Each structure stands twice: as C-alpha cells, then as structure tokens.
Amino acid sequence: MTDETGIDVYLGLDVGKGDHHATAVSRAGKKVFDKPLPNSEPKLRELFDKLRAKHGTVLMVVDQPASIGALPLAVARDAGCQVAYLPGLTMRRIAELYPGEAKTDARDAFIIADAARAMPHTLRTIDPADETVAELAMIAGFDDDLAGESTRIANRLRGLLTQIHPSLERVLGPRIQHPAVLRLLDQFGSPAQIRKAGRRRLVTL
Template identity: 40%
Template sequence: MSRIWVGIDSGKGHHHGLALDAGGKTLLSRRVANDEPELLKQMGDVLALADCRKVTWAIDMTGGEPALLLALLINHGQEVLYIPGRLVNRASDGYRGEGKIDARDAYVIADQARMRRDLRPVCPGDESAIELKLLTGRRTDLVEDRTRVVNRPRGTLLSMFPALERALDMTNTGPLKLLTGCQAPAWISRAGTARLMKWLANRKVRNARSLAEAAVEAAERQHTAVPGEKTIAKLVHTLAEEVMALNEQISEM
C-alpha cells in the first residue's frame, strides 16, 4: 500500500506540517495554530489528501509543545513516529534549499521518516510516566532557580560583610538559618560564640559550634559598618528565607 509521510516541526504557538508522497514529492505544507480546531482541520485535510493511502506522522518531540497534537493523533488511531531533534539537526546538513526554517525542518522530518526504518512509534502516554516526567522537569527548574536565588543573598552580603560571605556555604541550611538571625559583624561580635551556638542549636542546625566559630571569626575581621547596613541586613534576612523555602520545595519532591 502506498503511503503519505507527514513531518511536524513543533513550536509553542504553531506547528508546521509537511506531507510527502512515497516518492518524496511535497503534497502539503502548512503552518497551523496549536489549538484543537486548527489541528483537527489539518489532520482532516491530510487524511482527505491521502485517500486510500496510509498516513504516517513523524515528530521531533514527544511532550511539551506538541502534547495536544500527539493526543489528537493517537486518539484518532494515527501512526506517529518519533525522530530525535539531534537526528533532524544532523540530517538537515544534507538538504539543500533555504526557505523558512520551520518548513524546511518539517520536510527533513517527513523525509527521514520516509527513508528510515529505525524510528520508534509514539504510544499512548502512560500516566505515571507523564507524571514522573513533569515532576522531574519541575524539580530541575527549582534547582536552577535555587542556583540563581542563592547568588542573591551571597552578592548582597558581600556588599556589607565580605568576610562572612567567604565563610558561609549558602547551599546549606545552617548558614542560611544563621543569616535569618545575624547578618552584620557588630551583631555577631556582641552575640559571641556561646550565645550564637546556642541560638543555632535551638534551631537544630548541624555543627552549630563550628558555624558559630566561623561567624565570630569573620566578625573579628571587620569593625566598620558600611552605609545602609541595616537595610542590607534586612534584605539578606529575606533572601535567606527565600532560599530555605525553595530548598524545602525541592526536598518534598
């Protein structure tokens, strides 16, 4: 049975679909909005074009932007193949022509699907696998956010108390808790090692003694208050709390 091959170049708001016949001739090339009515119309037009020929769809993503399109294709019993984006990128070098990039990529996807026999089919999504993928993606986003957020109290503290900034590892909870209570050198000097250690221990901070000693040692290296110290201290306090809240979200996932 002859066949039509449809390549889909996925996008956030639109996809580009391009259909080839068995000989590689372009039958249809169209940009379509990522909305159900438009996607269904595109599918109907392709199926009408196919007549009695079998249709095989190929796509370079299996989730995210083309999720709705994939659900529609699978729900309508269409055969869908997955072609990795890196494979499309490598194959693109062998195709001539300039034109629009999305149409060109859709052509490459369709043509590669037409010629290759090693592409795996996209099956109906397993709910547990989808949930795991979403949670993993969310956790990755949070970890990246934490990296950015950690740099904020570090940079802010550096503008007020550089010795303490060097002494603290703000990826750990203990130093962050310390910063919710003491930020300025004079405050830490007045508290002293014993009181600071007790304060940290009451908040279940590990290695409270070594952390208190490190903070007091840093305070002994700075006896000058910088302009705006109180305002900076308040900001460091707030930022430290934000990082701890983000850490809790990550640990709960």
C-alpha cells in the same frame, strides 16, 4: 522505529510556540500538504482528520516530543494517527543531505516528513510512559536547579560571614539556610547589631 507497514502519508511537523509548519508526503514522496498550521487543537484535529479521510493511515513526526510538541502529539494520537519523533541531532545530520542551506520552518518540516518516509530507522517511538518520564524529568530538573541556586547563595553568605566575623560564621554557617538564621541576619545585619540586640531580643525573634 523501523516498521512503516501500513503508513500511507508521512506528516512532518516543525513545531513552534504560536504556529507549526506541517508538510505531508505520500509513500511515493509527493507533497500532499505544505502549509503553516496554528497551534490549536481544532486546527490540528481538522488536518489530521482530513489527511486520514483522504489518504489513509497517517504517521505524524515531530522534532520535539515535549513542551510545544506535546499538544500535537496528544491530538494526533486521539485522532487515530501514529506518532513518532526525529531526534534533533539526527535531523541536523539528515538536513545536510538535502539541497539548500537556509533554515526555514517549511524546509525543516519537509525534511522531517521525508526522513520518516525514506529512513524510518531514524525515528523514535513515543509511548505515553515516555511522555510522563519526560515531564517528570523536567520537573526534577527544575527542582535540581533551585537546589543548586540555594546552595550557591548559602555558600556566598558563609563566605561573606567568614570575611566579616569568622567566629560568627562558625556558629551560624552550618545553619545558614534555616529560616530563623536568615531572619536574624536580615533583621540585624551585622555582628555588632546582633551583639547590641541582646539575648532576649534574639530569642524572641
């Protein structure tokens, strides 16, 4: 995002689960707001409306566009503010240019706002389609994690079966994730118990 035409105030939001820290700076770099902000729609909307009424066009910038940053973005857009985000790696590099090393919410919020004012080329736009893609990526990533964990558990079971009874592993191993096979192992537990159960009980189960 490189076009800052028409922006009157730059609002940096260091987002948090319960509270954010909001710092707004004017085009001249003067702080016009610098306070903690509860993570609630009414409080967010109140701030956005106040800044727009007093200063004009507001650009709100966050360092996390997904998860805990989703509500401020949605409310800001609905309130008529422009929105963007400053990637985390870029922010860390920019932070090195500012005095002081202590990492605080207030300092981070100011850096986000001032970077938006002085270095608009570092910002990234946020389109509704981008948010949808991010949400889908998160869901798909969760599914991938579950699939990976399922595969690891199946491989461990096959490894144990190979140690105990290689012949049984050759029969059950390829079907180890089938509910019937898992139930059989859970019910009888060992090759000896499976043999003792007999064909009829196994088929019934």
